[in-house]
């Protein structure tokens with residue numbers, strides 16, 4: 001029995017805050033499915049939308065149901081959908097892509113320039129029901145619980161960034177111990193890195209990093225010099241691979257300084273504005289830099305589910321769980337800077 005309306009967490013007015021409203025249950029097209037949402041994750045993007053900062057007010061139309069990190073169950077299939085079934089547990093890729101661009105036609109869907117995001121440009125997942133193209137659905141195996149299903153989107157950012165370069169036997173530096181940085185550290189460990197060092201100036205985040213990935217070396221660069229860490233670890237020159245997850249100019253400078261000649265850096269952190277970079281240092285160190293966006297469709301999803309099934313454990317990065325009606329407490333936990341991932345339960 002399909003209800004006509006549903007609870008949804010919406011940006012209803014162009015100002016700070018989000019509101020729980022009654023919204024129509026979406027009608028699906030022939031290539032889409034309707035998903036009953038069970039669990040969602042709150043992302044930094046949702047905090048920007050809550051705060052209605054410069055980026056959000058210029059990007060997000062109003063009204064908009066927010067949210068893009070979810071796990072749920074398929075309850076309706078469009079008439080042309082094949083290969084999926086009612087009752088299938090799933091997560092999904094929240095980037096909706098076109099099929100005409102050169103990149104899409106080459107199978108590089110995550111590089112399609114016309115990408116639109118659910119919860120940003122299209123109605124999102126913080127609701128009892130979500131409409132999604134069948135193409136974007138990721139079926140969840142039975143051994144992946146809803147909590148983890150709800151954070152596959154940010155885990156995918158971590159996996160995409162961490163697997164940008166071969167990590168087997170390498171020494172890896174990660175700057176920024178937010179949930180994605182911490183999950184990237186878990187992935188680097190899992191992928192066979194020798195030393196994994198993570199930096200942050202927030203001691204709570206470093207403590208959480210050590211709790212999620214016990215074999216990690218955590219460093220507060222305000223108290224400890226990375227050059228001393230390099231010496232302690234017995235590294236001859238520095239780190240082979242850097243994963244920049246903070247968006248901090250200071251962190252990037254410290255990373256470049258701590259890399260080996262010919263080192264490789266993947267950038268996921270977004271600096272707040274234009275920031276000066278010492279390019280000559282990067283040239284003379286022959287450093288490769290790669291910008292990372294989203295998740296590869298669907299190679300990143302394949303790899304991350306495979307790794308979760310062969311022992312990758314990021315479950316402790318989830319520090320708070322609330323009922324959806326208690327969303328304000330979830331957002332407060334996120335804004336406190338003392339949380340890992342915060343998930344909301346919709347069932």
Ligand code: ZN
Nearest residue numbers: 043069153154
């Ligand atoms: Zn997200």
